[in-house]
Amino acid sequence: MSGNLLEVQGLFAGYGEVPVLRDVHIAVGRGEIVALVGSNGAGKTTLLRALSRVLSGTGKLTFEGRDLSCLTPEQVFKLGIVQVPEGRQLFDQMTVLENLMMGAFARRDRKAIQETLASVYELFPKLYERRTQRAGSLSGGEQQMCAIGRALMAMPRLLMVDEMSLGLAPVIVDQLLEVLSTIRKQGVTVLLVEQDVFAALEVADRGYVMETGTVTQSGTAQALSEDPEVKRAYLGI
Amino acid sequence: MQLLAQVLVNGVLLGGLYALMALGLALVWGVLNIVNLAHGALIMLGAYVGYYLFTLLDVDPFIALPIAMVVLFCVGYLLQAGILNLIARAAMFNTLLITFGIDVVLTQLAQMLFSADYRTINPGYAGANFMLFGITLPWVRVLAFAVALLLTLAMWLFLLHTRLGRGIRATAQNLGAARLYGVSPKRIYALTFGIGAALAGGAGDLYGVVSQINPYIGATLTAKSFAIAIIGGLESPLGVVVGGIFLGIVESLTALYIGPTFVDVASFGILVLVLIFRPNGLLGSTT
Known part of the structure; x- marks a missing residue:
């Protein structure tokens, strides 16, 4: 085991x-x-x-x-070990992009962060379309995408x-x-x-x-x- | 007409400085949920840093400004890390008590160290004016106004566009979620309080140039900053600028048309009116 x-x-x-x-x-x-x-x-x-x-x-x-x-x-x-919390817990007043970047808060490798961001956008094209929109204004499904995307920005194992x-x-x-x-x-x-x-x-x-x-x-x-x-x-x- | 224009300009120039004073208080309030009653005392300390750099080392007050900000940043960081983090996110009453205690200690220390005498930072160009459309503009006030606005703008850009600024805003909006992604709240709190104190320090240095200082100016300045933060709203630095300039104009007009002793009646009267009719601030959302 x-x-x-x-x-x-x-x-x-x-x-x-x-x-x-x-x-x-x-x-x-x-x-x-x-x-x-x-x-x-x-x-x-x-x-x-x-x-x-x-x-x-x-x-x-x-x-x-x-x-x-x-x-x-x-x-x-x-x-x-990264969580996508129940109820999504987005930063409602911040944009989608800012929410995603908060997932990478603990990371300092700028270039690699941009690469992760690109892969998150690839996974969720909706998030790319909405990147400048406030997270609080998204639909429930989009908010969940944003929450998952944010967690992925932390490069979870x-x-x-x-x-x-x-x-x-x-x-x-x-x-x-x-x-x-x-x-x-x-x-x-x-x-x-x-x-x-x-x-x-x-x-x-x-x-x-x-x-x-x-x-x-x-x-x-x-x-x-x-x-x-x-x-x-x-x-x- | 000429007199009215002059008074309005005086009010705007004073208001820029007021905005800088209130900015640190509003930042700490918004992020840490602490109404820092020692904010005025931090402004007072900043003023004394500027004063002693000028009188003892002959440092120009506008060059002393960043030094005062760094000194006060350290004071603020240590206060938060050493004392205020113990009551982080506690009930408002506890934070009021502790910051009131810090205010008393700082004020008494200042009186022991600096004496209760009135002081002023008085560089050679202090009395210099220039005229614009028949309005007299004192150089130091114009400079202080410009510096205050620049610092406010810099603060705004920092919050919007840097990693730490994002972390500070995220912590303010959703502490639990911020922690999930590696934000250490105690560090963010200490940093935020340090920045608030640094803004107070910068404002204090400028205040010492345009006005007289003594160890007791803190209480009034805390009250004014509080009023401006309420009037402007806690949502954005722009609101604080509007609130500061608004208050500066009201005070100048009151001093001219009603009498200088009524200045505080007017400013706090307006505070009450804003609380009744626009509780989220002049620029705040009405919902």
């Missing part, structure tokens, strides 16, 4: 005295798209917060074999996308999922955290199902989406 990019073993974490995550085990391999699905309140976002060290917890967290538990959020970010589909039309969600596949082909590993279970499993290689703070099922995306238990819980069939 040491070939995994990210490994989480026996993670407990929570807010104050209340543990939200109980004994969570997940692994993400290089170049994979892994879906982390489950309903609202299952602890998915808490897991992301624990991974990015905004929230401390006990258990083993390793990224490329490096122990994350003693690092600050800034150090975790520098290793290449592991991109953690939180509730990408929230509030978006299914056709837009499909487009964005396709983009994630493209990003993966470019060598970025993706951890996709979703309430929209079946949309996420469509593009993922493997998946984990979380319920009330722990992983209840895992397997290949195909196996999970055909699993009667998962179908009953999330499709009501």
Whole structure:
């Protein structure tokens, strides 16, 4: 299992005295798209917060074999673990271009930043069209593109996308999922955290199902989406 | 007519300097959500830096200006890194208390070190004027006005077009998201407060040239800066310039037609009116 990019073993974490995550085990391999699905309140976002060290917890967290538990959020970010936060969290008053450039805030390599910017525009031609527009004036789908583009500007090795589909039309969600596949082909590993279970499993290689703070099922995306238990819980069939 | 024109010009010239004074306060307020009650004291310190450079080392006040700004930047950076970061993003009341405390300490220190005497920075060209369309223009005031506007413009360009300026604006708009992309808020806060203090220092140096200084000028200047920031709005440096010039004109007109003792009544009366009718500032959005 040491070939995994990210490994989480026996993670407990929570807010104050209340543990939200109980004994969570997940692994993400290089170049994979892994879906982390489950309903609202299952602890998915808490897991992301624990991974990015905004929230401390006990258990083993390793990224490329490096122990994350003693690092600050800034150090975790520098290793290449980058989040696309839930609700997009754009800088609304700033232009699309400025938002993208904020993703590269920690980078000093001007030329390489311009190259990344060009590749983000290639991935999202809409963002290029709208580059001088204020991010707050974009449509929901464009805002999500901007949020993903901003994260890509940080040159992530592991991109953690939180509730990408929230509030978006299914056709837009499909487009964005396709983009994630493209990003993966470019060598970025993706951890996709979703309430929209079946949309996420469509593009993922493997998946984990979380319920009330722990992983209840895992397997290949195909196996999970055909699993009667998962179908009953999330499709009501 | 001639008198009115002269008074208006005086008001505009004074207003440019007011704008520079308020700019640092507005910046710190907008980014850190701190109404810095020690802002006037920082202006006062800047004025004394200019004064001592001039009297002891014979440095021209306009050459002393960048020095005063650097000194005050360091003072501001250290204040934020050492004290104010402890209460970053705390309730407004806590920040008011602490900055009020800093104001008292700085004012008392200034009185002990510099004495309570009135001082003025008085270069040889201090009394020189030139005439334009029958209006008398004192050189130092025109220069101070031009420098104040240039600094405001430079500040604006810095915020709009540099990496750090972007970081400062992003932190002001969405702290959580800024942190996700490697922005260290404490560094940005210290930097922002340092820049605010540097602007205060520059304004203080200019103030010492056009007016008299003593350790107690801070409180009034904080209040004026506050009023200008409210009148102009916190959204852009342009608003602060409009607010500053507006206040300068109002004060000059009041001094002429109503009486010099009513200057503060007029400026703070307008502050109240703006708060009632245009709470986002003269240029601010009405929604």
